[in-house]
Amino acid sequence: MTASNTPAPSSRIHEWLAARSTWQRRGIATAVGALATLGHAPFQLTLVFVAAITILVWLLDGVAERKNKLWSAFGVGFFFGLGHLTTGLYWVASAFNVDSGAWGPIWGIPATLGLAAGLSLFWAAGCALAMIFWTSDARRIPWFAVSIFASEWLRGHLFGGFPWLLPGYVWTPGEPVSQLASIFGIYGLTLLTLLVAATPAAIGDAGRSAGLRFAPIIVAALLVGMGWGWGAQRLDHALVELPGTQPIVRVTDSGLSQSEKWVARPDQEWRVLQRYLEASGPPEQSRASIVIWPEGAIPTLNFFMLENPDFMDAIGRGMGDRVLITGLTRREALVDRVAFYNSAAVIDGVSGVARLSQTYDKNRLVPFGEFIPLWSVVSRFNIAPLQRIGAGFDPGAPPTRLVVPEAPPAVVLICYEAIFPGMVPRGADRPGWIVSVTNDAWFGGGSGPYQHYAMARYRAIEEGLPMARAAAGGVSAIIDSYGREVSGTMRRGGFAEAQIPPALVETTLAHWGNILLGLLLALIAALRFFPRRIENKGLRA
Structure with a gap:
């Protein structure tokens, strides 16, 4: 039987x-x-x-x-x-x-x-x-x-x-x-x-x-x-980094809630910028050569950050010669329409002049949060995405290595891209560290930001790569290649700063899939x- x-x-x-x-x-x-x-x-x-x-x-x-x-x-x-x-x-x-x-x-x-x-x-x-x-x-x-x-x-x-x-x-x-x-x-x-x-x-x-x-x-x-x-x-x-072999990175947050960031004022972008510059510290007093701001750090109420020369000049003066990696919203004129992207940009400061180096456009978008599926049908019901940008964002190409001056190449994961295993390039395209920028202020003050943070740390373990995570309204930290925090974490305002931990050789998962x-x-x-x-x-x- x-x-x-x-x-x-x-x-x-x-x-x-x-x-x-x-x-x-x-x-x-x-x-x-x-x-x-x-x-x-x-x-x-x-x-x-x-x-x-x-x-x-x-x-x-x-x-x-x-x-x-x-x-x-x-x-x-x-x-x-x-x-x-x-x-x-x-x-x-x-x-x-x-x-x-x-x-x-x-x-x-x-x-x-x-x-x-x-x-x-x-x-x-x-x-x-x-x-x-x-x-x-x-x-x-x-x-x-x-x-x-x-x-x-x-x-x-x-x-x-x-x-x-x-x-x-x-x-x-x-x-x-x-x-x-x-x-x-x-x-x-x-x-x-x-x-x-x-x-x-x-x-x-x-x-x-x-x-x-x-x-x-x-x-x-x-x-x-x-x-x-x-x-x-x-x-x-675990590998221990030797002093001076890796750059120091600072991850920052403005401390503003999502509703506070989007207050409709003619100078709101400038007010938020001031909060980030304060968290980044004066160039002459900062040990960090790389500063990271979260996803969508500057609101897009009156202008787009990359399109405003005065705004970029202010960033250059505030950052000095440091490299800034920041989340932002950008737009691009296509043949038949204007496309919007949830992006990250590497801005290289030279003698106080901010220069756009590279951008990455988010590949995995949040349904109904960043775009509306079947928009041609749903738009008839006057439903807009939570981001309130037309029909929402367009997806970009999958993540690739970005060149970061005076640091190993990095890959940027924006928001909930960090919960998807396997998005980090492997093999010959493998980066030296992961930059995670996210806006966890959407999640409120409960367990959501902590869940997101824990999941992101697993990407470091899977890939054997350190991570620098800047989270608006969430947990920002520097994480080593074993998923451990190597600096003090903070939430809602302030900064965390540490030397980028060393990357490991490809993990078994990264090598064999x-x-x-x-x-x-x-x-x-x-x-x-x-x-x-x-x-x-x-x-x-």
């Missing part, structure tokens, strides 16, 4: 869950999904996330014997995702409150719930996929991990992708376990995290021997221990179909 056809003896937890009504179970799934959010930044309560995933497996055990088990599993997964993503993405409503006259909470709350519900369909699909090959023994655990991994991978890639709150992010970046991302990437770490988090569910398998019930969690503990040990050893051998992830996925999936003989009240499976 196969294990999948052997009814599992009921444990007390299974009996209790089976006694709940359909909507009671969905309510439990919603609450447990919300609990899982505590595993992510700024809380990083990994064990709470493990508990939430364990209960999700038990909820799926409860629907495995139903005639409509696929639909029931879909419902359990949907409500788990709804609780998880609503509490994890609640800050989305803050963006609508910035321009309350145009949007306001009447739009922000339903928009947030709609986004969470749409993304919850991926968790629902993952649970339904898990139910197709569900078993009554521990082999359901690796298959559950593979199924949810598949749905999370799709969530990060379909329709432009939104890989926010991936399970792998429950490990604090820069600590030992997070170093596994240098081998398997965040998706590989997500797969391993789901596998480890689901193993305690086997303890509730009544009727099995103690060895069968506890073996999975022992194996999981060994996996975590080995991962932690390897990561700790990697950190012990997702080949090892594919092998890991095949291995874990194969565990579901691995035959084994177990004793269970006279029945052999």
Whole structure:
């Protein structure tokens, strides 16, 4: 008799869950999904996330014997995702409150719930996929991990992708376990995290021997221990930069909220510029040769920064001979229209004269935030993007290396581009460091900026490259190639300053890509179909 056809003896937890009504179970799934959010930044309560995933497996055990088990599993997964993503993405409503006259909470709350519900369909699909090959023994655990991994991978890639709150992010970046991302990437770490988090569910398998019930969690503990040990050893051998071999960089923030930055005044651009120049410090007193301002640092109310000679002259006087890397809005006249870009510019100061060196136009734009999909149709309803720039921004080409005077070549990631693995060029085009400019003031004062910051740090681990991050209304810091902070971080005004840490040789992930992830996925999936003989009240499976 196969294990999948052997009814599992009921444990007390299974009996209790089976006694709940359909909507009671969905309510439990919603609450447990919300609990899982505590595993992510700024809380990083990994064990709470493990508990939430364990209960999700038990909820799926409860629907495995139903005639409509696929639909029931879909419902359990949907409500788990709804609780998880609503509490994890609640800050989305803050963006609508910035321009309350145009949007306001009447739009922000339903928009947030709609986004969470749409993304919850991926968790629902993952649970339904898990139910197709569900078993009554521990082999359901690796298959559950593979199924949810598949749905999370799709969530990060379909329709432009939104890989926010991936399970792998429950490990604090820069600590030992997070170093596994240098081998398997965040998706590989997500797969391993789901596998480890689901193993305690086997303890509730009544009727099995103690060895069968506890073996999975022992194996999981060994996996975590080995991962932690390897990561700790990697950190012990971390490269230390020699004095004077890398330039000093300063990341700054004006300290203004999003609504304060966009106050409609004829001199508003000049007022904001003064805040940034103060945070950048006088040229003669600054140790930094490179200064970085966040995404869209200067508002575009009365003019475009690069098109105003007086404004550029003021930047040149304020920066001196330092290099400025700043986020900005720029426009370009095309044959049939004017295109707008969310950009970053490298401005090289020579004898107090600011010279535009290179620009990068953001490649991955935020739907409805920076552009409106199907604009020709949606425009009839008088809906504008949150950025309030016509139909929104045009996308640029994928990131490439930018030449930064007296520093290694850099790649710039603008805003949520930093949550997408693999955007940093590799091979011969690999840069020497990552510049992340973002405007986290859109996220409000809650957990959103900290989630964004934690995810960005994983790009440094994956690529083995240091990162300088300037975040308006968020966390600005200098990060080493292991995802660790090397300078004091700050939020809402001020600066952080440090020497650029050294880059590592290409990580395993950067060299091999997702080949090892594919092998890991095949291995874990194969565990579901691995035959084994177990004793269970006279029945052999």
